[in-house]
Amino acid sequence: MFIYICKILLDNMGVSERKAKEKEELKSLILKAAQKLFLEKGIEQTSIRKIANEIEYSPGTVYFYYKDKNDILYDIHSQGFRKLSHELKVLFNVSDPMERIIALGRVYLNFAIENPDLYDLMFNMKAPMDFLNSIHQQDWNEGIGTFDVLKTTINQCMEKGYFKGHELEALSFSVWSLVHGIASLNISQRIRGVNLKEPEMMVMKSYEEFIMLLYKGKKIY
Amino acid sequence: MFIYICKILLDNMGVSERKAKEKEELKSLILKAAQKLFLEKGIEQTSIRKIANEIEYSPGTVYFYYKDKNDILYDIHSQGFRKLSHELKVLFNVSDPMERIIALGRVYLNFAIENPDLYDLMFNMKAPMDFLNSIHQQDWNEGIGTFDVLKTTINQCMEKGYFKGHELEALSFSVWSLVHGIASLNISQRIRGVNLKEPEMMVMKSYEEFIMLLYKGKKIY
DNA sequence: ATTTGTAAATGAACAATGTTCATTTACATT
DNA sequence: AATGTAAATGAACATTGTTCATTTACAAAT
Helix, strand or coil, rough: HHHHHHHHHHHHHHHHHHEEEHHHHHHHHHHHHHHHHHHHCCHHCCCCHHHHHCCCCCHHHHHHHHHCCHHHHHHHHHHHHHHHHHHHHHHCCCCCHHCCCCHHHHHHHHHHHCHHHHHHHCCCCCHHHHHHHHHCCCHHHHHHHHHHHHHHCCCCCHHHHCCCCCCCHHHHHHHHHHHHHHHHHHHHCHHHHHHCHHHHHHHHHHHHHHHHHHHHHCCCC | CCHHHHHHHHHHHHHHHHHHHHCCCCHHHHHHHHHHHHHHCCHHCHHHHHHHHHCCCCCCHHHHHHHHHHHHHHHHHHHHHHHHHHHHHHHHHHCHHHHHHHHHHHHHHHHHHHHHHHHHHHHHHCCCHHHHHHHHCCCCCEEEEEEEHHHHHHHEEEEEECCCCCCHHHHHHHHHHHHHHHHHHHHHCCCCHHCCCCCCHHHHHHHHHHHHHHHHCCCCC
């Protein structure tokens, strides 16, 4: 009797586990299709119908796995953060915090240039934040994590005597704003229109200018 | 006979002038309705049908005065730049260029905070740039004009001995990027989610940090 | 006064969107 | 073989931007 019940339970577990796994698999299939369309054809070509078409399911099925379109976009956004944080992790090797913060900015800018649509989704579009609001989740953990990397590094700079008289959080936000501003103006095509001498160089050149400013705030022995 | 022809011509002029005026008037009526909807209800509530409804015309009529939706959005965007440049003009009174540049940033940030949707349209949304592309106009004159105000001021700072070793255009773009970054992260709700101590203060506090950095690049006598 | 020509306004129509939901299908459990 | 539930369907709804054949309005010409 006992064994019989165990068998049932185990069978049940086995089945429901498999089902859950299948469900996860289909969900990630939807996500992959969404990412493919998003990266290949851009945001406006990424409709629920086209995603469903891509994996040969009906539009309604998508809503069995995702609450709504914002839910899907949030998922793509999260994947983007995994990708970005993976690229940033390499910089743990750089021991000097001042060198590291400069490298961080460079990697960040490269990420934005290489993945403009994804960057836009991660840092500009309303969809991911609307999704968080809709599930009553106030914290944007992806953003918090990335911002912490920056804050930690700047804190280490301060401990080494840099940025005297500055406030950690506000300065960190300043640095983030600078690189985000460069990235955004580039992506939204506001650089191209402004009649610069070397538009394609401006992203990195303006970042160099900022680094110069940063270094002027260094410790004086 | 001559007088008769003149009469006709004069009459014609009078009529076509009046017609042209009426046409201008209806176009600006459409624009006003679009602005109203845009500012009151946001971008997603600003559809051509709702604009047409607002002024009690049919949807098709709108297309007689505007090429497409991007055309309307570009017009709203241009009005935004007139508003912004009007606010910036007050600062011609500030004689010290270093003080002026700091004030410029403050006014710019205030504008962004007070008119978030409009700012988004002016500096982030693709619509205005898509419109320029569609009419084969490469230069973004509204942006060029505003950027020139900044460049001129920074140039004056340099003439006074500030920012030694910096490059005018790149540094100007750096400053623009910083305030734009702060404004954008604020508008796209990326500040709120990042768990700051005083989120509502961060816009101005991080700007103060940047000003501190700027001042460290000042002339040393 | 009547016809004519053109500019302006209409609103139906099209294709596409996000989303919902009653219905059907598939399939493990009884 | 019957049952119950999870999963998948696809039609339907309300919107969107945009087009276009048709109608309306009205000044000009006869």
